[in-house]
Amino acid sequence: MKRTVQESGGKRKAGLEELRRRLDERGGHMTRQRAAVYDYLSGVEHHPTAEEVFLNVKRRIPKISLATVYKNLEALVACEAISKLTYGDGSARYDIRTDHHYHTRCLGCGRMWDLEAARGKSALEQIKPQPGFAVSDFRLELLGHCEDCRG
Amino acid sequence: MKRTVQESGGKRKAGLEELRRRLDERGGHMTRQRAAVYDYLSGVEHHPTAEEVFLNVKRRIPKISLATVYKNLEALVACEAISKLTYGDGSARYDIRTDHHYHTRCLGCGRMWDLEAARGKSALEQIKPQPGFAVSDFRLELLGHCEDCRG
DNA sequence: TCCAAAATAAGAATTATTCTCACCTTGCTC
DNA sequence: GAGCAAGGTGAGAATAATTCTTATTTTGGA
Known part of the structure; x- marks a missing residue:
């Protein structure tokens, strides 16, 4: 291990x-x-x-x-x-992480990896919800295929 | 109905x-x-x-x-x-919608609403995954409290 | 109308997760 | 370090969401 x-x-x-x-x-x-x-x-x-x-x-x-x-x-x-x-x-x-971050998920094998929050935070903050809705958190996943599953 | x-x-x-x-x-x-x-x-x-x-x-x-x-x-x-x-x-x-869009979800009542993709697309495209990972889609949810649940 | 492929109803099976409960540990208190 | 109460454990039963199975029925073209 x-x-x-x-x-x-x-x-x-x-x-x-x-x-x-x-x-x-x-x-x-x-x-x-x-x-x-x-x-x-x-x-x-x-x-x-x-x-x-x-x-x-x-x-x-x-x-x-x-x-x-x-x-x-x-x-x-x-x-x-x-x-x-x-x-x-x-x-x-x-x-194991509890700090705020996002994930990538492979549609081929199902595995998930971390995506640095820093990479997404400012981009996400530009997105505005409907009026009256108070956003307290974001959940973001990038879906696609990992290196191993692209062959 | x-x-x-x-x-x-x-x-x-x-x-x-x-x-x-x-x-x-x-x-x-x-x-x-x-x-x-x-x-x-x-x-x-x-x-x-x-x-x-x-x-x-x-x-x-x-x-x-x-x-x-x-x-x-x-x-x-x-x-x-x-x-x-x-x-x-x-x-x-x-x-019923299949066009690309995201959702807001209220942590108080659990209801979900649509979020216009246009509002997020360009912001999301700035986010880059780990090298070798080919992104084909994004999933985004804004969590928070709706107008009714903020009281 | 005929036919093969596809869909249906009903219930059994599966998968992920939670519950139950008799017994065992932990972490005090003395 | 013994005693004890709260909390944790293991084994299997129970539950919830979803999928599978099978005999029967429908669909859409020839």
Whole structure:
């Protein structure tokens, strides 16, 4: 499992200590399973589905159940340690980053990547909604085909 | 059931004749059920779920089955007579418009509205993905609170 | 009218996700 | 470090949205 650290700009991923603090705030506990889920997400560069997280964490904790993975992902989202990506077809994906950014999604293989928010923010701010509507957030996805799927 | 016609700009909804032509092209047939599904979508201003379409079409064709509604929605999407909106949480929604446009979604009441593509297109085209990724489409949602939900 | 391809109804099956509940851990407090 | 209450876990059942299956019916052209 490759462990690459993301670089440059924005609030990125927090360490386990920070995670524990956040869990504490909401009366949550740190468990082996929870740490493993968080750790797996910290170590991958794409945005896996719950199933993928389950299969990978299972290698470390063979008896972990899928429901536990789901509940931990939910808990991590609740304490803002990770974020849930619900656009896209099929299943939700989870992202270690909680800073504001957008995604590219390959229509061939379904994989998703990060798109730097900086690249889109000013462009998006030019877009005005109907009168009376107060925009608080943007969701943006670029769809297309990745290098591997273009052949 | 209110039947309002959308106005101004872009390729909007096609009539039943146009629909028949499009179905023909792909070897599809026009059926009473298919026409009813299309007709229902043409007559509403929001973007209903398959369930909503089913319940409403059922009033005209009591014996229609939910699977038929799903298959018809799929067929209509395939011949580009309608489009499927899969962002958002929960179930997919269907939209009579197939021209390229975006949506605003109220976080208070969940309703969705159209956002003119013209307002976003040039802004979005400034956004560049990672090298090697060929963008074929954008999906954009503005999240916030509508006039009614701001009180 | 005849026919092959396509569509339908009904319900079973699948997929992603959440719930249930008996038992086990965590993180205090003493 | 033992005791305890709140929270977490695992296994499987339950649910929700969607798709598949199959026998029967419709459609649109020859």
